[in-house]
Amino acid sequence: MTHFLRKIHPPSFNFIAFIFFLTLCLNTSLVWSQSTLGTVKGTVKTSDGKAAEYVNVVITATNQGATSGQNGHFTIKNVAPGTYSVSASFIGLQTQTKQVVVVAGETATLNFVLAEGGKELQEVYVQSAKHNKFLKKETEDVARLPIKNLENPQVYSVVTSELMKEQVVTSYVDGFKNIPGTGVPLVYNNGRTTLLSRGFTTGNFIRNSVAGYNFNAIDPADIEKIEAIKGPTGTLFNSSLASFGGLFNRVTKQPFDGTRTEITYNTGSFDLNRLTADVNMPLNKDKTVLFRVNTALHNEHSFQDAGFNRSFFIAPSITYIVNDRLSIDVDAEIGNGNATSAYRLAPDPKAKIYNIQDLGIDYKRSFANNNLDYQSRQIDIYGLINYKISDNWKSQTMFNKTFSTTKGFVTAFTIADTAIRRQAIKEDYPYYVTNVQQNFIGDFKIGQFRNRIVAGVEYYNQKSNNTNVSVNMPLINYKTPGAAYNNFTPEKVSALIAAQAPIAGNYVQNNQSSYAAYVSDVFNITDRLNAMASIRIDRFVNKGAYTPADGKTVGNFSQTAWSPKLGLVYQVVKDQVSLFGNYMNGFNNITAISFDNTPFKPQYANQWEAGVKVDAWDHKISSTVSYYDISVTNTTMDDPAHAGFSTQAGTQLSKGIEAEVIANPFAGFNIVGGFAYNNSKITNAAAGTGLQGLRPAASGPARLANLWMSYRITHGKVQGLGLGVGGNYGSSSYQTNMATFKFTIPSYTTVDATAFYDQPRYRIGVKVDNLTNEKYWSFRLAPQNPTRFTLSLNLKF
Incomplete structure (x- = not known):
């Protein structure tokens, strides 16, 4: 997979202006x-x-x-x-x-x-979308039950495919710009991404509410919406796939009973060439067998002197409506990619430099080579069986099987005074994941009181076989590297690997399983007041890390954990304003290794939260404002007495305020905005760690804000013409925050803008990201894209 598409330079702004002028002339002509x-x-x-x-x-x-x-x-x-x-x-x-x-x-x-489509909450969504087209809050995924946002004591955000289309999103993580508190994406060596949620690093491991463990980059072509569920979610979701700050659930596009095809081509800065297709059709006259396929071909280079991403992705899905009681959904995500490793830099604690801006490292230098790349592969099979047992009960069976792997070279960089050390890791890292859930969902009355209940069991297994060898190249000066800059090649790295003595840890096998049962009930005390009570028991079995070379296994243990959740909601104004409060618990099974090989206790998080939700003015404004307090016990940290090992002696506090608004004040004008303030600190640290009372560096900026505003003309000869503008802000943060050494990442403000012309049969859009050419960095000190231009051409059949 070396060449997917011919290199095309981004069109000039004069050319784009001409395209818009020509399009308007064609549509307003009086022939x-x-x-x-x-x-x-x-x-x-x-x-x-x-x-x-x-x-x-x-x-x-x-x-x-x-x-x-x-x-x-x-x-x-x-x-x-x-x-x-x-x-x-x-x-x-x-x-x-x-x-x-x-x-x-x-x-x-x-x-x-x-008429409305077949989902239980679809009517609410359709009514919302009539005016506020970015409002799609009504979902069964959050509570696993058909309850409205105003009835749910939990906080969540939803990013719709309509919003991502308007913003010309070509990267999955760009959609998270619209979620309060997520920050700058953290990209790992193989394309896997995490973001922030309430001060905790949170992965992208859940797809359609079950495991979708993608160790590689996620293509947005098949995404219908992104759901960010806030707070510890261990009651209804697998704790191995979530953080104490919440989880991100990517919901894929499903077949429907119409015939439609959309083909989109994107081109722009950094040699972007992206072609996607979305094809939907019934496969029989009765429209009981529905088919949909989404596919993407992507090629893009880095803005730096080296780096690229090339991938092919296809996601077919079939829905079979057997009868009015039984339906079966089967879909897959299949992807193959070729890319260079993400930029990763560690500062030198011994140097007297404490800010990435003061380091003086060239923003556009990759310190890498395009030949040091890796291949990725993803196969994700998902099945859903819905069976209506009676008017009050239904059965929901979900199955997911995932294979995700990377093979090749990944890189990492470390600063040593005025020099940089470049590390290469040759790896073959396949993951195998199986997830099965069985849910029984009821909606019934006991006397005059309505109950909505879900009871289920879940099995989860994750295996991996990790082969990797690491080598270090000689130090070079990062300001004036000279000819040695070009020595970072597969030939040089392979020679160092061949000369290195093998060790037992070069090949490691891991095997983890969990068995869970849970129940959750939403009980309507009155038509305005309802309570939620939930509990989960989870049995975690870790068979440890096994090294065949010496036959040793370390880190094997088994644990049982309980996770409760309580919530209360009162609608002050029926179907418009509600007050809510919740207590939620989450846990995390710790697989780190102690010096004496003693298993760690589960790490627990307890959240108290209260706030208000608004959905008023015929759905023209939707807002959530809340205050949360999360306390974490059994926190692990580096063992100061034994390098390479961990100790469990800490507690952590994360509290703050989150606010979100999605509004449509008048026809054609839409607003999506959010603000998050997070105060995190280590409240009890092991002696000698230098962390007591400090904000964890991985918690990111304390203040984050997002805003997007767009206007689309809804009447007249240029109906469908629109403009959008918005941006993101993050306060300063830390890459390292210890009593002995601190390394700071500065604050940032980015501005994005778009213009589009949307018609029933086509759409033309242009987007400029980072309009002010702001320099900013991720937690791994990876430089982010400068000003980027994208042209999008969309045909609808």
Whole structure:
């Protein structure tokens, strides 16, 4: 996989301006006079009689069309006389097709009433989307139950595919710019990413609510939405896949009963070439077998002097509606990639430099070589069986099987005074994950009190076979490296590996399993007051790290942990404003190794949280504001008395405020904003660690903010033309924060902007990320992209 696409330089802004001008001219031309052409107009409503906004209405034979406005009205002008089929479609609504006769000089009226799709909470989503198109809060994933956001005592954020399309997102982690408190993505050597949640590093290991352990980069082509569930979530989700700050659940695109194809091409800075396709169709006349496939071809170079990412991704999915009680979903994510390792730099504690800006290292120097690369592969198979047992109970069976691997060279850099040490690791690291869940979900009354309950069991297994050999290259001056800069090659590295004596730890096998049972009940005391009570028991079995060379196993242990969750919600204004409070518990099985090989106790986190949720003005504004307090016990840290080992003697506190707003004040204008303040510190540290009372470096910036505002013209000849602007802010943070040494990462403010023209049959968009060319870094001191330009061309069939 060396060359996927021909190198193309990004178009100039003059060229983009010309494209927009040409498009507007084509759509506003008056080729035929009103005396020879006709008009089709009408309204689109949902089955509850309310106006439906953003519905695509298209004349099938001519591809002429319009998008319904906030009042549900649409108008298609300059239609040649004749008889046509006109279709109205919107994701989540059933597509409807009607016949119309167009007469020259006259206006034909056509009205649509679209029924909701098959999800239990779909009606709420459709009503929300009529005005606030980035609002998709109603989800069954968070509580595993059909409860609305205003009924749920837990805090969560949802980033929709519509928002990511408007922002021309070509990288999965770019979608997290819209989630309060996530910060700058942390990219690992093989493309795997983590972000922040309430001051804790949080991975991307959950897909469709079960394990989706992707050790490589995640392609956004198949993402319907990203759900960020906040706080310890050990009651309903596997603790091995979440942090004490929460979890990120990526929800994939599912088949629906219409026929639609979208093809998108993105090009831009750093030789970006990206081609994606989304094809959906029923496979039989009865529309009981539905098929959808998403695929992506991606090629991009780094802004630095070396570095690239090339990948191919395909995600087919099938839904089989056996009858009105039974449905089966099967889908897969298959990816192959070739890339260079992510930039990673460690400072020198002995040097007298305490800030990345003062280090004076060249922002655009990679210190690497494109030949030191790796291959990645991902196969993720997912199955879901929904069976309606009765009017009050249903069975939900979920299965996931994952294979994820990287093979090749990854790199790491360390500063030593004015020199840099470049390390190369030749690795072959496959992961094998199996996850099975069985849930029984009920919605029933005991007397006059409504109960919504989920009871389930889960099995999870993760295996890995890690082969790696590390070598260090000679030191070079990082300011004036000279010819030695180019010595970091596979040939040089392989020679050092060949000369190195093998050790037993070069090949290690790991095997972990967990067995869990859980139950959660939402109990309606009144129609405004409800309580949630949940509990989980988890049996964790770690067979340890086994080295076949010497036959030794270390770190093997078994543990049992309980995790409760309680919540209370009162709707001050019915279906508009609610007050909530929760107590949530999470745990983490510690696999670190102590000096005497004694197993560590589970690490526990207990959260208390209170806040307010708003969903008012006919869903035009949705907001959540909360205060949380998370206390962590049995915290592990480096053992100061024994290098390379850990000790368990700490406690940690993480508390703060989070706020989010998603608003549509008037037609076409949308706002997504958030703010997070996090105060984290080690409240009890082992003697000699130098951590007592300090903020953990991995907690990131204490203050983070995000904002996105966009306006789209909803009526007139240039309907669909829009602009967007926004940005992100992070306060200063630490790469290292100890009493003896601190290394600071400065604050940052980035600004992004976009312009687009969205029509029923095509979309043109341009995006400029980091408009002010801000220099900023991740926790691993990786320089982030400078100003980046992207052009997006989208065709819809």
